[in-house]
């Protein structure tokens with residue numbers, strides 16, 4: 024459907040060009056990390072423009088109808104657009120290394136396979152067969168309540184969101200926000216500054232934190248603050264499929 028700048032191989036080269044040990048350290052320390060310029064402006068525009076099409080999506084969600092916030096999103100159908108498929112399968116192996124290390128630190132037995140195809144096969148075996156990558160669209164006054172993207176018992180613990188619009192030009196407000204709830208302590212918020220094409224990697228639900236008495240687990244949620252003006256589009260890449 025789209026063979027633009029991010030065909031499968033180019034995607035892998037871009038992904039390989041990041042300093043993954045620095046990104047891993049950042050994810051360990053903060054639960055989120057930014058990949059600057061993952062998509063170029065043309066790829067961002069192409070993907071955002073797909074929102075207006077009927078074709079290629081399996082469902083549309085109007086957030087206000089469910090108490091999720093205000094704004095809307097659409098889940099892609101399989102086969103995913105080429106750039107989305109390339110990012111999902113290309114980012115997964117890097118993130119699986121981190122996810123496995125986190126599970127080891129948390130004393131969890133689950134380990135994630137090295138390829139996304141193998142992980143999806145496990146999802147599909149448990150009935151989680153519907154694609155979860157999504158395109159979100161916000162207008163003035165829209166926002167996304169703090170949430171976790173869980174779609175069944177199979178959960179891949181990291182996910183990615185790519186900002187497709189340019190802050191200050193296409194929209195104002197609409198900051199990406201993460202909160203971290205520590206056991207018996209007050210929550211910590213993190214606002215992630217993103218430019219068009221930047222991606223944020225973040226923990227879906229939990230992550231390990233080193234404390235004075237060993238490793239403990241914090242609970243994360245993410246959302247988007249109110250868009251003050253203009254329009255904002257995001258590509259969401261979730262690695263587990265949905266029931």
Ligand SMILES: O=C(O)CCC(=O)C(=O)O
Pocket residue numbers: 159167172183184199245246247256257258259260
């Ligand atoms: O629009 C955003 O930046 C956040 C979207 C989101 O909730 C997600 O990608 O899971």
Ligand SMILES: [Fe+2]
Pocket residue numbers: 170171172245259
């Ligand atoms: Fe989300």
